[in-house]
Every structure is written in C-alpha cells, then in structure tokens.
Amino acid sequence: MKDNQVKNKSAKGATRQHILEIASDLFYYTGIRAVGVDTIVARSGVAKTTLYDHFASKDELINAYLEGRDSYAWQMMEETLAKHPDSPRQQLIDVVESFENLIAEPESVGCPFLNAVAEFPELDQPGHQIALAHKQKLRAKFAELAQAAGVKAASQLADQFMLLTDGAFAAKRVYRSAQSPALQLKATAEMLLEAHLASSKSKI
Amino acid sequence: MKDNQVKNKSAKGATRQHILEIASDLFYYTGIRAVGVDTIVARSGVAKTTLYDHFASKDELINAYLEGRDSYAWQMMEETLAKHPDSPRQQLIDVVESFENLIAEPESVGCPFLNAVAEFPELDQPGHQIALAHKQKLRAKFAELAQAAGVKAASQLADQFMLLTDGAFAAKRVYRSAQSPALQLKATAEMLLEAHLASSKSKI
DNA sequence: ATTACTACATACAGGTCTGTAGCCTTAGTG
C-alpha cells in the first residue's frame, strides 16, 4: 500500500488529461449542454467506466474544463506581462492586444466563461462560480495595472477594459468568420487609456 | 370553408401569444436548451397538442422568441430616437443610456441574442441568423448616427459602441446582482464620442 | 505468483427529450 500509486501517476494522469482535452474541445466548440457523455467517450476512445473513474460526474468534468481554461489564461497573462515588466502602461496594452490576437484566430469561438455562463445562468450551476471568479480576477488585474500606470480612475478604466474585452469575445461567437467589431479592441483600449492619462495630467 | 376563421383569429392569436410569452420568459431566464417543451406546456396551462398546433417544432418557437425580442428592441429604439430627433449626437447617447437602464434592471439577465448564440454556436442552428442580423442592424444604426453626428471614423465608433454594449450585456449574465462593469457603459461611450469629435475638429 | 491497479466492453436502469395519435369537451354559428 503506502503511496505506491505515485509511479503510475503519469499514466493515470495521461488518461485523465486525454479525456479532459477531448471534452474541453467539444464543450468549447459545440456547447456544454449540447455534448453528451457518450460523445466524449466515443471521441476519446475510452470506456465510459474509465471516464467516470476520473470524473465523478459530468458537472465535475465541466468544472475541470473551466479550471483548465482559467489556469491557461493566467499562464498566458504571466507571459504577456513579462514582456514589459517595468511599464504598466505598456502591459495594459499588451494584455488587450493578446486578447485581440486570441480572438482573431479562426479557431476562436469566443470566451469559454461567457459561453458557459450563458448556458448556466444560475449562480449555483456548474461553472458559474469559476467564470465569475475569473472575470473578477481579470478586472482586479486591470485595475492594478491601471493604478500602477498612473491612471487616477483606475477602477473605472478596469471596468471599461472589461466591457471592451467581453464585448469582443461575445461578438466573436456571433460573427464567427465575418468581420467583427472585435478588430477595434486594442485601438479602443488605447484611446481610452490616453484619455485617462491626459485628464490625469491636466488636473495636476 | 372560405376564410371564416378570421373571426376567431383574436382568440387563436391570444393563445399563441400566451404560449410564446411563457416560452420566452423560460428561454430567457433559464436557457433555451435547459427548458423542455413539457415545462412550457405545464407553465402555460395548455395542452401539448395546442402548442404544436401553433408552432411546428421547438426550433420554430425559438425563432419566434428571438424575433419577438428583435421587434421589441427596435420598437424601443424608435421611442428612444424620437426624444431628440434633431441631434444625432444626443441620440447616440440616448440609445446607449437605454441599454444601460435595461441592463440595470434586476430582471435583466443579459442579451437574448448573445445568450442564444452561446447555446447555438453554429450558423445554421436555430436563432443564430436572427441574432447575427440583429447585431448587424444595430451596428449599422450606430454607424448611421455617428456619421450624422459628424464623426469621421463613424464605422469605427460604431464598432466601439458594439463592443461596449455587448460587453455590458455579457457582463450582466456573469455578475447578475453583483456590481458589474456595465455601470460604466454610458460614461465610456461619452468619453469615446468626445474623443472622436475632438479629433474630427482638430483635423479641420 | 499473487495482489493491486487501470482500463476495457457490454448492458442496462431510470429519466427526459421532442413530437404524435386518439378521443373528449366546450363554445360559437348557421
């Protein structure tokens, strides 16, 4: 006994990871409610019992999907912030630009969190809390960067950036390949940031 | 035979309208996929056969729901535009303000079109085309008003307003009763509009 | 070589989904 399953952890983790990746893709592109467990099982070439060995329920799989996207997003955020560690103003723009680039990719069908919440509007439904926490954390990060950049109304600017990014993600799901308003994301963020910085200076 | 069902049209129309209202509320607040026909039947106190007399399928009911929201939105738009028929600049702000007020209402759970598209991501799925057409029409209206208001980059401003409004609607579904970035909608639109008008002047 | 682990395949329980069939009730109209 003891803890000898450590050696098998890599194999077990690989299967779990494989199932999660298949499920994540299906959830993201097709919709969560639209995808049944049987489809996930068939696509991943795994037995149904195996899936339920790794995930107690579909809800747990949904949560794992969103938590995965959350950690990926923050990992991407760290990389973006590392490009100009001494310029919060540039960091703000870099972050927004990374969103615009993400949305511009043809594979993108919007924001996993916004999509999930549209399918599960109630606060106690699967994924809702994870999505809300993600958005709150991003909002706080925007505010932190704005303050560091010398923006007086930092929390206002954070909210404005949230509107822009969420709007761009939402638009992407509607327009798909058509030319969408999301292309104006970075330019608009720059306009707003400059307006804030100009008014900060004028008040000195 | 002939067309003697004209006299009963009001009664028949009333039943249809009743079913549609119940279904619309359920779709909007609970989600479209999450609501079954049986629930709609139970809530509206109508026989299942009656529902299928008026709507050939659930998909048709979904389309009727979104078309209803679309006409309601444009009716509201007309009323808003009528407040300052000679000031396109004020009309732009009025429209955005009407969105902010709509979102601020506690009953609001976001935009029916964005929510529907999140549930039906494919272009040929029920409702998607209606939602896309609605957003395109709004975008064109923003552009038209912006041009009339003397904004040089009118279509850019239209896209920016789309990002803000869609962002506000999307945020509402996530945050619900919590204080959301949507409160900054009108103020941000004003900032952008002023920035556009200022740059238009400076280039003369 | 026994034990433990992991994943396999199959079948099914129990529920919900959309949509239909058959028959009855009510109300208004010629």
Add this chain to the structure above:
DNA sequence: CACTAAGGCTACAGACCTGTATGTAGTAAT
C-alpha cells in the same frame, strides 16, 4: 339543432441523457 373550430387530456413512440453494474484483460510491483 347540427356543425365546426379550438383546445384539453392521456398515452406513447423513439431517441437521447447521465450514471451504474458486471465481468474481463493486461500490467506492474511485491
């Protein structure tokens, strides 16, 4: 009164849903 239109009620078909039960095969460590 007889006819017709509209809707109600019940039951069900057939598909799909999540989750479980049963039993088997390979693999790895003790």
